[in-house]
Amino acid sequence: MSRSEVSIARAAKWTRWLVIAILAVSIAFQFASLFPDQTHIRFHRVGLGEPIGRWVNLAHSGFMILALIQLILLLKELEGSAFFSLGVTRRLKAFALLSLLAMAVGAVVGPTLNLWFGVCVTDNPCVRRFPIDMRALWSLLISLVFYLVARLLDEARRIDEDNRQII
Numbered sequence: 001m002s003r004s005e006v007s008i009a010r011a012a013k014w015t016r017w018l019v020i021a022i023l024a025v026s027i028a029f030q031f032a033s034l035f036p037d038q039t040h041i042r043f044h045r046v047g048l049g050e051p052i053g054r055w056v057n058l059a060h061s062g063f064m065i066l067a068l069i070q071l072i073l074l075l076k077e078l079e080g081s082a083f084f085s086l087g088v089t090r091r092l093k094a095f096a097l098l099s100l101l102a103m104a105v106g107a108v109v110g111p112t113l114n115l116w117f118g119v120c121v122t123d124n125p126c127v128r129r130f131p132i133d134m135r136a137l138w139s140l141l142i143s144l145v146f147y148l149v150a151r152l153l154d155e156a157r158r159i160d161e162d163n164r165q166i167i
Contacts, residue, residue, distance in 0.1 A: 063102035
């Protein structure tokens with residue numbers, strides 16, 4: 001194994017452990033936020049009605065947790081220096097897709113539901129808003145580009161594998 005391969009494998013190992021720590025803290029905070037009366041932790045804005053907002057937040061968090069699990073599995077494979085193997089490219093594509101879905105839920109689905117289900121108070125007209133969060137839209141765009149790059153890498157791996165079989 002070359003020096004750069006060892007360096008990449010070592011970086012993958014440390015990154016994997018960092019992602020595991022972030023995932024554990026994230027799950028603990030998400031679990032704690034399910035009980036708002038028991039803790040002061042509140043991570044999501046509740047712009048929608050309580051039940052709808054919670055479902056949107058739960059969907060976003062679920063997709064991100066699944067994406068981080070794919071990232072952990074990808075980094076585990078990179079530790080073995082299988083840089084462009086089928087498993088690595090597929091896990092990268094799965095991570096990118098799940099991240100894209102999470103960003104779509106946060107940037108598009110949440111605001112759309114907020115628009116459909118306006119805040120209605122008696123004796124006042126219903127207020128319907130489409131809250132645009134530019135950070136969420138930029139994250140959605142970056143996730144979309146990342147998914148495209150992951151698909152390109154998967155296709156490049158497949159073409160390389162086909163070319164090796166021909167020779």
